[in-house]
Amino acid sequence: MVIHLGQCHxxxxxxxxxxxxxxxxxxxxxxxxxxxxxxxxxxxxSRFRLLDGANALTEYTFNxxxxxxxxxxxxxxxxFYIPRSHPNGVDVNVHCLxxxxxxxxEITLFDDTRREASTAAVAHLSRD
Numbered sequence: 275m276v277i278h279l280g281q282c283h284x285x286x287x288x289x290x291x292x293x294x295x296x297x298x299x300x301x302x303x304x305x306x307x308x309x310x311x312x313x314x315x316x317x318x319x320s321r322f323r324l325l326d327g328a329n330a331l332t333e334y335t336f337n338x339x340x341x342x343x344x345x346x347x348x349x350x351x352x353x354f355y356i357p358r359s360h361p362n363g364v365d366v367n368v369h370c371l372x373x374x375x376x377x378x379x380e381i382t383l384f385d386d387t388r389r390e391a392s393t394a395a396v397a398h399l400s401r402d
Contacts (some may be wrong), residue, residue, distance in 0.1 A: 278292075314365050319363055370386045
């Protein structure tokens with residue numbers, strides 16, 4: 275495990291996340307992930323810390339309103355959010371992490387049209 279630093283585009287929202295240097299990421303095909311290009315790294319909330327920018331965040335929900343999509347009000351980047359699949363965790367956008375601490379990224383496709391089966395198939399990626 276290493277500490278990865280991350281931020282939104284303008285740098286107002288900054289965070290750190292404890293995760294392996296070799297990241298197993300998910301590429302989801304749901305409407306919001308497909309349109310925004312979010313690359314998922316889901317971690318327990320205990321391994322995520324917001325360093326700065328809580329006041330720069332705004333929240334968007336849709337459909338079931340379980341997922342809490344948080345965006346920087348200034349630059350519009352969603353660097354992390356609370357996912358519907360893991361409401362007690364944090365889903366970090368790998369594209370927002372500092373590349374210096376990343377050794378490798380393995381990407382697994384997540385088929386949202388088969389949400390239950392896909393969630394079960396990748397459950398090992400978000401264990402504490």
